[in-house]
Amino acid sequence: MKLIHLLALVTLILPITAFSSTGEIVVYSARNEHLIKPLFDAYTAKTGIKIKYITDKEGALLERLKAEGENTPADMLITVDAGNLWQAARDGVLQQVKSEVLDKAIPANLRDPDGRWYGLSVRARTLVYNTQKVQPSQLSTYEALAEAPWKGRLILRSSKKVYNQSLVAAMIAEHGPEKAEAIVNGWVNNLATAPFSDDTKALEAVAVGVGDVTVVNTYYFGRLMKKKPDLPLAIFWPNQSNGGVHMNVSGAGITAHADNREGALRLLEWLAGTEAQGQFAALNMEYPANPSIAPDSTVAAWGTFKGSPLNVATYGELQVEAVKIMDKAGYK
């Protein structure tokens, strides 16, 4: 055998043996490094299994997985928003897993009915108001923000981000498309100013009085209040006598072409379990998806509320329709 052939053979064999001997797991994560690294470090410390990861935006990771196809080095995808998880499953980059551990740990409405992804943390998308301009008794529901008293007072994040697409999808599921469209039209009519590019900017606009109330994920409120505790902002839990607070997830699935399917599944089960769930949620001031784990003290201080029982997969199914409604309403 010529040396060059031998070398080719060695390079072919080496990566495979390297994988099987160490059980290394490769993760693509749309969740930022500081939110996942402490957990991966803990898992490695416990099991000796190394976790390699890259972080990027949700869309970029999905495109990368699709482009890499069978050759992807990724075993697991961690991403945010059920709309994105649903999209990844529909695009065929995730595989179905059957796991009693996961089914027990994660409530049915926070995971894919077909087992291709599982919610790992819950984010509540709720109302935040300016305490100098609004009495909580004036607030009630997401839907009511479309009504006349809120003319010129509503602040919203852009419709381009999946978060409000999911919220509108939930309204389509609850009320049907016509009523959902009327609500979105009402919101657009009531805007104090053009939509903002992120939740933090929306909160800041409410704090300085550009508008009086907005709709955000609670962890953005938590982060901002940690930096500036004196801002005149407070959380209101809407829809407590009907549909409940809009709930979404960050979550994960095993990639369709995972080389280390078993290893990735064990990691996913660990992330859903009692050891990891508290920290997984607390690192981003979210709620644990596993209901047997209490949220951390900062999050718990925001109070208890009734969350929507809708399966979060619904947001993906109705996303296209939600975007159409938002476009038609001129919601930028």
Ligand code: FE
């Ligand atoms: Fe976010």
